Amino acid sequence: VATLSDVAARAGVDVSTVSRVLRADPRQAVRPETRLRILQAADELDYQPDVIARSLRTGRAMTVALVVPDLDNIGFTAVVRGVQRAAQEQGYAVLIAELRDGGDSRAVEDIAGRVDGLLVASAHTDEPWLARLATRLPVVLVNRRARGFPGAVIVDDEAGTALAVSHLVELGHRGIAHIAGDLATDTGQRRLDGFRTALRSHKLRARAEWNVSGDYTEAGGRRAVTELLAGKERPTAIFAANLVSGLGAIAGLREHGCEVPDDMSVVVMDEHPLAAVTVPPLTTVSMPLEEMGAAAMRMVIESLGGSAASELCVDTQPALIVRGSTKPVAKGS
């Protein structure tokens, strides 16, 4: 069996350089041509993966689990991508576990037995399974905060919400409704708070009846517009707390004969390539979700090394992407 030294000798470099390349040690960069030479030497010598040896040395499984509430929610794609990227840079594998709200947590508890740490992007942080696992493993929350969990990475939801509201105000809208997320979640609450703050900063009044929950789901967004349109006064614009509830809202509006953007402007939180091809194409707020995922992965690995976990807000700012679901308010609205 070939060893690291054998590979080093063949590639004409020292063992530590080989180790950096083959063990995906991120501490120091290796020049591409050196890297290639090492990979070729390893290949020629049939050097075997050393994840087991590494696990023995470090006492770690070299695996972290990411718990998401719903793989179908396209808002999580970028988070998964960021987590994967950072994991790979540090030689870790990521196990993704889907745990729907109120779902059977057994799968996640099983998984916990084979990982070094846990990234949690599921909505409800007060569940017993999470408390149980947190006594055994480092936990980092992804875009949510909860008492008892100091490790958390969030994005600036308030800034993103302010961008959305300012865009609508600049288009002349004064009656702006919010299809909120699940208000039992920290992130749903933060976006609602951000919405109220943004309205105040534009000297607009937040009407209670124009804050309706869309639960972050398609069906929730559709239900929310039924409620909004049943009210005495109609808003002229909607800010939806995520992409899928915004799509649900647009479908619901259309069922009520209300066309977007002619009769109602809609701007949504979260960006995704699909937003460019929906009818109408969506005006979105792009949040740094990939950066957040990567930061969360780095934080959980640091916790393994003994660093105290703390809260981190990703400093990349949100960006507004204007497409076809928003337009200037109609005269007389």
Added chain:
Amino acid sequence: VATLSDVAARAGVDVSTVSRVLRADPRQAVRPETRLRILQAADELDYQPDVIARSLRTGRAMTVALVVPDLDNIGFTAVVRGVQRAAQEQGYAVLIAELRDGGDSRAVEDIAGRVDGLLVASAHTDEPWLARLATRLPVVLVNRRARGFPGAVIVDDEAGTALAVSHLVELGHRGIAHIAGDLATDTGQRRLDGFRTALRSHKLRARAEWNVSGDYTEAGGRRAVTELLAGKERPTAIFAANLVSGLGAIAGLREHGCEVPDDMSVVVMDEHPLAAVTVPPLTTVSMPLEEMGAAAMRMVIESLGGSAASELCVDTQPALIVRGSTKPVAKGS
């Protein structure tokens, strides 16, 4: 440190039962109440994860990589879910690697050093990285076939395509176009073949100018309709080879003043919750993608045990889900 025997003694069961539960051994089911008692005992004794010990015993990393071309393509969600489910049942972790067409394969080659096997759902199977890795690891292709790779799990694309075409024919459509996938891929080719066969079975002629490539992407679908609408004769219906190219097509049609379903019916391959809230809601063909992902995972684990890999077609049949993007052909069309 608590051992398996300690846990067994506390739970009042034998060691092999504890092993089945804690090591996620899938060979035999354990009754839920016994399972619960074992998990409680393990928890009380602070029994540590044994993935490292297990890796040593088996000589495996207990990890499999899944290579997908694009995490943003919502068609892969169900595949990922199926792979994860089967992996968990057998105590494996899944590392997901995104490798866009023509992208840098270094990330995947790095990953290969720390996994036991590879599931490949990326489109192009003639890439040098895949040939290189296949000499070292068992490889199972997911919904594609390629020379030199006997291990593959596919779904019945021909049956799915036939469902879509029959639905359109029943609505009175005779001029049916196909927005094909990437024809350099096996799956793109299979859907095109299925389309031609289905037309023939309905005594309809396949016109070359009504087969245009949509590359499985939003942008491709949009480009494809521009081509279709520029022809001398217009089709009255379109079958798109996947969901995102279908959405791109609908957006493109609208830009050309052609409304779906009034001026053109569109049915797409692949089902996703978003299909219910797009405007219009999409008529889809639901393929057994989750079953396919699970079967692929099981196949790669079996290969590790020495079973010869072979081709498997998932026997769950596709289903047509009729929504708002298709309607009877207009009189006089």
